[in-house]
Amino acid sequence: MELPYSIAAYREALVAFNTAWFPAPIIAPLILVAAAAIGRLRGRWHTALIGYSLALVCAFAGWAHELTLMADFNFLAPVYGWAWITQGVLLAIACGVPGAVRFTPHRRRRINRAVVGIVALGLIGYPLAALATGFAIDALPVAGMAPTPTAVVMAGLLAVVSGRWSLALWPVPVLWAGVAAMTGMVLEFWPDIAAAAAIAAAFGVYIRRRGWTP
Amino acid sequence: MIDRRLFLMLAGAAALAGPATGAPPVLTRPIPSSGEAIPAVGMGTWITFNVGGSEALRTARLEVLKTFFALGGGMIDSSPMYGTAQNVLGWCLARLDPGQSDALFAATKVWTPAGGDGASQVANAERLWGVRPFDVMQVHNLVDADEHLPMLFDLKAAGRVRYVGITTSHGSRHGAIAEAMRAHPIDFVQFTYNVLDRAAEDHLLPLAADRGIAVIVNRPFRRGALFDRFDGKPRPGWAADIGAANWAQVFLKFIISHPAVTCAIPATSQVAHMRENMGALLGPLPDAALRARMARDLADLA
Numbered sequence: 001m002e003l004p005y006s007i008a009a010y011r012e013a014l015v016a017f018n019t020a021w022f023p024a025p026i027i028a029p030l031i032l033v034a035a036a037a038i039g040r041l042r043g044r045w046h047t048a049l050i051g052y053s054l055a056l057v058c059a060f061a062g063w064a065h066e067l068t069l070m071a072d073f074n075f076l077a078p079v080y081g082w083a084w085i086t087q088g089v090l091l092a093i094a095c096g097v098p099g100a101v102r103f104t105p106h107r108r109r110r111i112n113r114a115v116v117g118i119v120a121l122g123l124i125g126y127p128l129a130a131l132a133t134g135f136a137i138d139a140l141p142v143a144g145m146a147p148t149p150t151a152v153v154m155a156g157l158l159a160v161v162s163g164r165w166s167l168a169l170w171p172v173p174v175l176w177a178g179v180a181a182m183t184g185m186v187l188e189f190w191p192d193i194a195a196a197a198a199i200a201a202a203f204g205v206y207i208r209r210r211g212w213t214p
Numbered sequence: 215m216i217d218r219r220l221f222l223m224l225a226g227a228a229a230l231a232g233p234a235t236g237a238p239p240v241l242t243r244p245i246p247s248s249g250e251a252i253p254a255v256g257m258g259t260w261i262t263f264n265v266g267g268s269e270a271l272r273t274a275r276l277e278v279l280k281t282f283f284a285l286g287g288g289m290i291d292s293s294p295m296y297g298t299a300q301n302v303l304g305w306c307l308a309r310l311d312p313g314q315s316d317a318l319f320a321a322t323k324v325w326t327p328a329g330g331d332g333a334s335q336v337a338n339a340e341r342l343w344g345v346r347p348f349d350v351m352q353v354h355n356l357v358d359a360d361e362h363l364p365m366l367f368d369l370k371a372a373g374r375v376r377y378v379g380i381t382t383s384h385g386s387r388h389g390a391i392a393e394a395m396r397a398h399p400i401d402f403v404q405f406t407y408n409v410l411d412r413a414a415e416d417h418l419l420p421l422a423a424d425r426g427i428a429v430i431v432n433r434p435f436r437r438g439a440l441f442d443r444f445d446g447k448p449r450p451g452w453a454a455d456i457g458a459a460n461w462a463q464v465f466l467k468f469i470i471s472h473p474a475v476t477c478a479i480p481a482t483s484q485v486a487h488m489r490e491n492m493g494a495l496l497g498p499l500p501d502a503a504l505r506a507r508m509a510r511d512l513a514d515l516a
Contacts, residue, residue: 002437004297005264006483012268072266073297075327 005073007187014139014146017069021145024064028057028144029123032153036119050103051095054154057144058172059088065146080179084147087172100165103157111205115159118202122152122195129191148183148195151176155202159209170206173199240286240495243476245377246426247401252319254470255495256289257282257488258432258481264297274483276306281485283314285492291404291430291479293323293354294335304342320345321402321430323354323381324362332362336369350402350430352379356390363398377401383432385413392417395425404430407475408440409468409512419474428476431469435480440465443516450511452504457497462487466494468508471501 018025035053038046062084070077094100106112126149127140135141143149151173158169177199184192242251262278265271282290292299300322307315322339324332340346351366353359359380369375379402382391388405395403395418403422407414411433422429435441444461458464462480469478480491500508 002261004261004295005266006261009265009268009271012271013266016267073264075295075297 001182001186003074003183003186007189009073010187011135011139013069013073014141015136017065018138018140018142018145021064024060025140025142025145028060029142031057032119032123032143032150036116036123036153036157047101047103048095050157051091051101054157055088055091055095057088057150058091058154059085061145061147061150062086062088080147080176083172083175084150087169091169094163094165094169097165099163101161101163101169103161106160106205106209111209112160114205115156115202118156118159118198119153121198122149122154122156126152126191126195129194133189133191147176148180148192151180152195152198152202155199159202159205161206162209166206167210170203174203177203240492241470241499243428243470245401245428245476247377247428252477253286253288253317253495254475254477255287255466255491256291256319256321256430256477256479257287257491258479259290259292259299259303260296260432260481262481262483263292263299263302265302266298272302272305275302276309277485278483278488279303279306280310280314281488282492283310283317285489286317286495287492288317289319289321289349289430289477289479291321291350291432292339293325294338295323295325295354300339300342304344307344318345319349321350321352321379322348323352324358324366325354326358326362329358332358332365333369336366336374347374347376349375350377350379351375352381352402352404354381356380356382356387356394359394363394363400367399377428379403379428379430381405381430381432385411388413388418392421395421395427400427402428402430402476404432406433407431407469407472408434408436409465409509410440410443410516411436412509415472419472423474429474431475431478434469434478435462435465444512447515450508450515452500452507452511455498456500456504459493460490462490463494464508464512466491467499468505468512470494471499471505 031053035050038049062081066077066081066084122143127142130140141149143153155173158173161169177196180192181196184190241254243254244251263275265275290303292303320343324335326332336351339348353362366375366378370378378400380391380394380400381404383406385406391403391405405414405418419429441461449464453464456467458467466478466480469475482488482491
């Protein structure tokens, strides 16, 4: 399996991307921090606030990162971009339909701590890992801008979602875990492999919560 | 069209021709359909030239390109599938000194996996490279070949394209490629062939020779995997006999010494590796007996 670009080319492209969109690389993760913080609360509007925040960053990452940045590098980027935009639209619609989705902290603290850990991995761990592998500070892929850390944060939050539409919100992040794993192996970029594992773990939490067992 | 007997005579002669840039004489091979000679080692651009808008990376690729032409290079192969590779190539070609790219033998492809207009891809390639007519226009991985080949033959008749070809890679679709080689009057065929991936010897290479079709070899190093296998291992004694100073030259000389091969197109992003690759254009090539021995020894060493 090969990708049509190198990790060096991607790093350089991210510098231009983050610079062009500044201060979005700071604002987008803050939106997700706020969404995660709201997730600890219970209230009439907290599902809508979390859901619309996630929808916004999903659609933005799909459009900005895949359709405008990666489309030049990777012939599959348009497919990825539209998948993320669709995920954003689906989230937004789900938040407007009564009973479709509910973000509810798990009754077990251990599960909630795991969810917080996964969200923190996407917000903080992934960019730090990229820094450790040689990405410059202005080239860091951050949640809300790049799909992989966005998928990790989203998976963490979806792990505590319930409602009759909740399962429909998982195909994109789960499939993206596959894309991230493949990308990580081909480009020898281990943070992507770790991200794939985190998304899989979050899906496992969701499944256990639904009462499904192998 | 040159027949097989004449083609083998020309291949056996292996004319040495000096490139326009004044570099040392290099090994060339004739294109069977015309007799035109081109250097036997060219350059691919898959991944290596897909560097987007980065000025730093483009400048680095410019140095690779300068080295390529200075050391006698001719054929450069690309494709719309390769992201920004054609953009970057055009950027680099526009920054060469006058005369530096006189030996350019431009090869690219039409690729329409989701449908689309092959003719507009040809026009786009002309614009990006700053080249017209293109030397070789190929149907990439035989995608929509039934639609694109008639269009390309029309362009050839009109003088927009000099040669028409088809491609595949990774050892796949050899049956379909062979069928297309028999069915259409193509000038070039491109497929994978290297010291470990030798399936093409059984059918495609002899068929190309029989049909008078020039052969471009892609993945001569298995995307670097051959170096992972052989780097650090001592080169066998015959490497010195053929003037191979490094593993890249061993691999390339094995490929271009096959009488049916016209040009191998290794891709690189580094000047030092380009120097190694182009060294394969100099010095002796193995004969049939030594090729067989090389294949045995390298299979044992791998």
